[in-house]
Amino acid sequence: MLxxxxxPCLDVKDxxxxxxxxxxxxxxxxxxxxxxxxxxxxxxDELVFLDITASHEGRKTFTNMVTRVAEELSIPFTxxxxxxxxxxxxxxxxxxxxxxxxxxxxxxxxxxxxxxxGRFGAQVCVVxxxxxxxxxxGWECYVNGGRIxxxxxxxAWAHEAQERGAGEILFTSMQHDGSRCGxxxxxxxxxxxxxxxxxxxxxxAGCMQDFADAFNLGKADAALAAGVFHFGxxxxxxxxxxxxxxxIPVRL
Amino acid sequence: xxxAVVNYHAGNxxxxxxxxxxxxxxPVLTEDPALITTAAGVILPGQGEASHAMQQLRESGLVEAxxxxxxxxxxxxxxxxxxCERSEEGGSEEGDTTCLGIFPKAxxxxxxxxxxxxxxxxxxxxxxxxxxxxxxxxxxxxxGAYAYFVHSYCVLPTQDTCAVCEYGGVRFSAAxxxxxxxxxxxxxxxxxxxxxxxxxxxxxxxxD
Numbered sequence: 001m002l003x004x005x006x007x008p009c010l011d012v013k014d015x016x017x018x019x020x021x022x023x024x025x026x027x028x029x030x031x032x033x034x035x036x037x038x039x040x041x042x043x044x045d046e047l048v049f050l051d052i053t054a055s056h057e058g059r060k061t062f063t064n065m066v067t068r069v070a071e072e073l074s075i076p077f078t079x080x081x082x083x084x085x086x087x088x089x090x091x092x093x094x095x096x097x098x099x100x101x102x103x104x105x106x107x108x109x110x111x112x113x114x115x116x117x118g119r120f121g122a123q124v125c126v127v128x129x130x131x132x133x134x135x136x137x138g139w140e141c142y143v144n145g146g147r148i149x150x151x152x153x154x155x156a157w158a159h160e161a162q163e164r165g166a167g168e169i170l171f172t173s174m175q176h177d178g179s180r181c182g183x184x185x186x187x188x189x190x191x192x193x194x195x196x197x198x199x200x201x202x203x204x205a206g207c208m209q210d211f212a213d214a215f216n217l218g219k220a221d222a223a224l225a226a227g228v229f230h231f232g233x234x235x236x237x238x239x240x241x242x243x244x245x246x247x248i249p250v251r252l
Numbered sequence: 253x254x255x256a257v258v259n260y261h262a263g264n265x266x267x268x269x270x271x272x273x274x275x276x277x278x279p280v281l282t283e284d285p286a287l288i289t290t291a292a293g294v295i296l297p298g299q300g301e302a303s304h305a306m307q308q309l310r311e312s313g314l315v316e317a318x319x320x321x322x323x324x325x326x327x328x329x330x331x332x333x334x335x336c337e338r339s340e341e342g343g344s345e346e347g348d349t350t351c352l353g354i355f356p357k358a359x360x361x362x363x364x365x366x367x368x369x370x371x372x373x374x375x376x377x378x379x380x381x382x383x384x385x386x387x388x389x390x391x392x393x394x395x396g397a398y399a400y401f402v403h404s405y406c407v408l409p410t411q412d413t414c415a416v417c418e419y420g421g422v423r424f425s426a427a428x429x430x431x432x433x434x435x436x437x438x439x440x441x442x443x444x445x446x447x448x449x450x451x452x453x454x455x456x457x458x459x460d
Contacts, residue, residue, distance in 0.1 A: 001380065001381060001418070002376070002378055002379070002380045002419060003378060003379040003380065003398060005378050005379065040444065045378070045379055070266060070267065070270050071270050071273070071274075072274075074271065074274065074441070074442065074443070074444050074445070074447060074448060075400070075442060075443075075444050076400060076402075076439075076442045093264065093266075094266065095266075096266045096267060096270060098264070098267065098442065121299060121300065121301070122375065122404075123299070123375050123377065123402045123403075167375060167377070168377065195373070196371070196372075196373055196374065197373055197374075197375075198373055198375075198377050198378070221373070221377075221378065222378070251379040251398040252398075
């Protein structure tokens with residue numbers, strides 16, 4: 001049976017892992033390569049590395065770190081942040097990344113999804129979406145690390161991304177991110193039902209039950225979190241036995 | 253002992269090379285038929301599109317070299333699919349893509365063509381369980397062990413199937429073996445400790 005995936009996310013700035021609350025107030029949480037190895041040994045199913053400053057400051061992503069992670073890690077990992085074109089993707093894949101996530105650049109130039117998917121395969125192309133609920137109902141997408149609103153509707157954009165060849169959607173609720181009050185399960189469930197590609201839930205993990213809810217209520221295929229893992233609030237082996245007790249299939 | 257990783261410009265070779273280095277093997281990335289023919293073991297890594305991959309193999313003059321190998325050969329992901337007779341992927345009105353035909357009667361089908369679940373999420377991506385293991389590749393690997401899959405096309409079971417997996421109500425070949433040709437639909441190089449065990453098992457089949 002296909003397992004629900006647990007994905008620690010490592011936000012990286014200047015080669016160090018950091019975790020922000022609602023994208024500000026960054027705190028250091030360690031060396032990315034050491035953390036990656038530790039998570040692999042703990043039973044993480046996949047890792048995501050995001051160069052959180054890349055999009056804002058226009059920096060290229062951290063190819064050397066990707067190379068080192070690929071040498072050490074025996075599970076899949078995704079790299080994102082500041083990916084502007086297919087050549088960036090080629091460089092990151094050559095360094096050993098399995099998938100590349102795109103966010104702002106895809107919203108600005110949706111045809112980038114077609115280009116990446118066509119050249120490297122849909123499985124490589126993770127479209128990350130940061131969104132926030134709007135008062136009139138619905139969800140609006142933001143770009144540049146949540147700094148700029150776009151007027152694009154979450155569900156319409158996720159569907160377009162899928163049609164253009166995205167292999168997965170990584171949805172972060174900016175409202176929930178860093179709050180530790182649980183994932184955006186209602187929006188997740190609606191997204192999951194509308195999509196024919198896997199959905200990764202992100203933003204809001206605070207306790208083990210939050211993960212169970214993201215899978216049971218949010219219908220997510222995978223759940224991503226950072227701070228609760230980096231600071232040791234939740235250990236992955238305990239989380240997986242907790243989910244197993246709730247009859248959620250996970251890799252043990 | 254040298255392990256040749258076939259470079260046919262259609263696969264993710266870096267992960268396979270890294271995994272081989274991690275277990276202390278001595279891989280060489282090559283498209284030279286002579287090097288491939290003399291290696292102790294050969295790995296055909298995966299990812300990519302079937303008709304494009306077959307074209308690359310033909311243009312590199314590798315088809316005959318691969319078919320003539322007597323040492324252990326491991327095809328991974330698209331590698332397994334290329335060992336089949338034909339694939340729906342990249343097919344045209346004239347028919348399916350013709351593959352290497354190492355596994356007779358094995359056909360590569362799209363999940364949506366064989367699953368009765370109209371809402372099935374494709375690609376099949378993530379960790380899934382292996383069952384009915386019967387190959388030296390799985391020495392020390394438990395029934396129900398998890399491996400990492402990423403694929404939209406699958407091979408329905410044939411006499412050469414040596415591990416099965418299930419997705420969307422479809423039982424498909426997670427691994428196949430015929431003589432010295434081994435293949436996995438999943439990625440052992442990305443399957444953690446279980447995958448590392450299988451890579452070591454494959455290497456233990458190879459001799460100078």
